Amino acid sequence: MSPPPAANTVETTSLSAKHALPPATIPAYLENTYWWAYLHPRAVHIFERQWLVNLILWGNFARLRDAALQEMGEVINGRVLQVACVYGDFTEHLVRRLGPQGSVDVIDVAPIQIKNLHAKLKNTQRVNAHLQDSTALQFADGSHDSTVVFFLLHEQPAEVRRKTIAEALRVTKPGGRLVFVDYHKPRAFSPFRYLMVPVLTILEPFAMDVWNHEIASWLPEGAPVEKIEKQTYFAGLYQKVVMTKKA
Template identity: 75%
Template sequence: MIFNKSSTEQGDAVIATQAPCSIAPVTVPQYLESTYWWAYTHPNAVRVFERQWLVNLILWGNFSRLRDLALQEMGDVINGDVLQVACVYGNFTEHLVHRLGPQGHLNVIDVAPVQITNLHAKLGEQKQVTVLQQDSSALNFADASHDTTVVFFLLHEQPAEVRLKTISEALRVTKPGGKIVFVDYHKPKASNPFRYVMVPILTTLEPFAMDLWNGQIADWLPSDCQNLALDKQTYFGGLYQKVVITR
């Protein structure tokens, strides 16, 4: 629900609004401004939603579990290059940073400047982290430039055409043999009472989220990636899913 979204230096931490080789300035997409201004792009959004207890409540007490399930895919010590696609309310990025080994590096991108500013405030000085303003549907990274790419509760916030591009870009920038880790909503089992609670919430506040109930992440893979190894697990009566694709 609420998890996603000036070139300066703070100590050794590199902080930038866009990648050094950007050709055009990054703009906040219209769908994000019109649909999620209250959650991501308005300055008051951060003041309201950047609370660990609140993000945990939004996920019905499952934030820590889902965070750790995603991070476990990267190992206890991460020594490769990791890309986190979109900032996250709560302590997801902090826990990821704590796993970085001596040769580990984390790139975090987000299209919303207010989210980048918020992440700077949460992380402070970090030698092994680079934060960039980029659009997930048009990443400014080279092909096969990351060992792992993680997309944590972002896909449900995007229209289908943007979601397709985001998934394609995540695959493109991940090295052969590397992992792309998706955690997001999923259609619950019929016996799960939250199935009936979530329908009015998602249809009212998250107009694109029902796509993940009516389809599969595999449905949005590029045609040349249909045969990649894919592992899918569901949690909390099927309300959430983790999909891991090996490039």
Template identity: 55%
Template structure:
């Protein structure tokens, strides 16, 4: 496993908005709207607990995690890109399903999130961590067979969301898949529709976009797709979209 350990990127210095050579600055929308969830050390310690992550998702974290991972055909022998770190055990569980021929790269724009994820992984974990902006990835075209976005798009302004999806498709190989799990507009008879609306409007200023628009509407028209499928769960509060190139 020594070879695997060498694949882990070196630690990044922690900070809120410092710019390091070759690394992007934190986006303004992230610092303004999500400092309380992702950038403050106390927030990371508070939110990255299994019971808290599950509570935020109304007891559905495991179900939603497994919905995403089921699209990767375990054991995973693909080159996989995870765009943005995820609280909870999403990445560790993905790694347990990784076959010897598979690879995992994870990107995040926030140094504190990269450092937090590193702390959850074994020293010899076969993963590469990168500080990159999701809307401007540094990977060559068609680098990955699968790209995963787990509850990221609802946190992004429309222009950033469009750029992130365009980048996800750009780095996906023909025949590969982009796997998205995120919020969706609940059915009218779902009581959480009337609970979640004010919560999201107050805490997640861009999340309601996914209630009113299909994820497919944010995809670039210039890039041909093989297929797009969507399924919803928990009274349609959540959705999984799989885009095949």
């Protein structure tokens, strides 16, 4: 594979086709580092396989998916924001939890990922896909009851990660929850503590930041967060961090 041509500015798309928001441009770090996984025309064909995303997470995809979704409840009647599309059936399971008053907004900066979301969702009622950058969300303050960020932060440089978290917090309503699931530094006895270092260093050059720092360390100064809960999985290789915004 060779890197794709330089990104052009593209218009917002939506499953419901009723939003007309400013265009998004693919960031340089995404083009330069992750073109092979998210931007190349063959990327979706290769990676959009449930068995493969489960293998990449050492058999933990369903466990981590369900742990994240459970934080929003068995039945979701609020407005949920999913920051970035996800390979695998994460969004499908999120949609299945929607109650009569529930809705989901999914944002991604890559048109090919939005197109893939269109293709794999069977139930598109109350689901809107928006072509947006996670560092500059086009939603009003406090517009969402909960926000979920599933394995995105480790793919972003620190300055981008900081802006993504700040924006996720901004658009979450007071009293609402932000749910982050990502990599974490494994416990000393875990073989993955040593096995994953070369893997992440080569393929995920920003991931070691998430190993070595708490997600909360990228919150903006004075962030209106009243509670932070953290749980780790698979001998510490993965983490779920739930932040509750001050009411």
